[in-house]
Amino acid sequence: MKYLDEYRDDRIARKIVDEIRRIQTRPWVIMEVCGGQTHSIVKYGLDYLLPEGVELVHGPGCPVCVTPLEMIDRAHAIARRPDVIFCSFGDMLRVPGSHGDLFQIKADGASVRIVYSPLDCLKIARANPDKKVVFFAVGFETTAPANAMAVWQAKSQGVGNFSILISHVVVPPSLTSILQSPANRVQGFLGPGHVCAVMGWHEYDAIAERYRVPIVVTGFEPVDLLEGIMMTVRQLEQGRFEVENQYARAVSRGGNEEAQRMIAKVFDVCDRSWRGIGIIPKSGYKLRYEFREHDAERIFEVADIRTREPAICISGQVLKGVKKPNDCPAFGTQCTPQTPLGATMVSAEGACAAYYNYGRHLVALGVSPGGV
């Protein structure tokens, strides 16, 4: 496929790795922000190609991972209602709440549907006027324009039986939270390419300057990621801390202004709780007051559902780049994708699940993964 295959060319990848090796003189710790980037890095073993002194740590940019357990429980409480058709992206279905996951709830007779786009929910709502159609709206800024448009369309076209359970988060405050932590090890960031395709990258200028960290907006293919790492290492070696854009084929400085306007029309910024991390001020979106008739949390009165996390999970430290999945004694033993204990194991894009799925728990157990 055009604009994909050429960015998986191993000759180019190797050349970039050689260049990183040539310019690097000191150890550096770089965080890739987005879970999709983590998945690519582990899938292609890019961290194994890098010279020893360049360490990648994995960031908080996995929306399924950071959705709080109590929000999952709220979703399940709504999905169990007989008057509801509950719609979600596929990757939320196997995330366990306190009592099972959405697959089990569906098996028990509830109406749970996987959708490709939030607009599919509007079709379902129009076709089922006697049901309440609820969409589980999780995601970062990349997904916000799609979810905002679904709500906007529902209001303007009078689709009154459509609502969203919103658990939207935004990236920049999470980077600030990581950098302010006394345990922080991160010296440079690979910025989230598709978040910036929507929002642009001007929000990151102040972070780069204030905390003196290079931030390189980076794509998702192996060549993109290695080039982003090379650009970050170059800045670190030269003592620069700027926002640069590796992913210019998809991202412009200002981002997608049409999409930003729609986000501003439908959502307000609010404090949000991040699974494994806690509350980060101004780190998410809620529906604006005029869209309250499409707010599932209000309609179904589930805001009082509160849940505690298992205590042994270290996912908060993994999400901040302080620890790696292999540092956890439960990794690959008590905690697996089938029996996840916390945030970073629940989604394929979480660092722990990516390590597990590509055989790295075997390394932790002293077994050669072979062929991975």
Place this chain on the structure above:
Amino acid sequence: MCLAIPGRITEIFENQGMRMAKVDFGGISREACLAYVPEAAPGQYVMVHVGFAISAVNEEEAARTYKYLEEMDQLAEIQAETEPSSEIS
């Protein structure tokens, strides 16, 4: 979850007052909403995420990445010629 896939617009149409397109992803065709890329035209590539085009692929920039990589290649060759001992395996 934030993945967006590049695809080529093959057809543009209206649905429920929204500008929509059929987009080809290496032989698989899916619908995408063009509300956020109003200038997009058939034949162009767009990045599609959950049924929405979130940006148009900037073909000049895509080409520039390659040009830059080629230049890096040539630079490495020049350096290898002038300082053969500095090569690191």
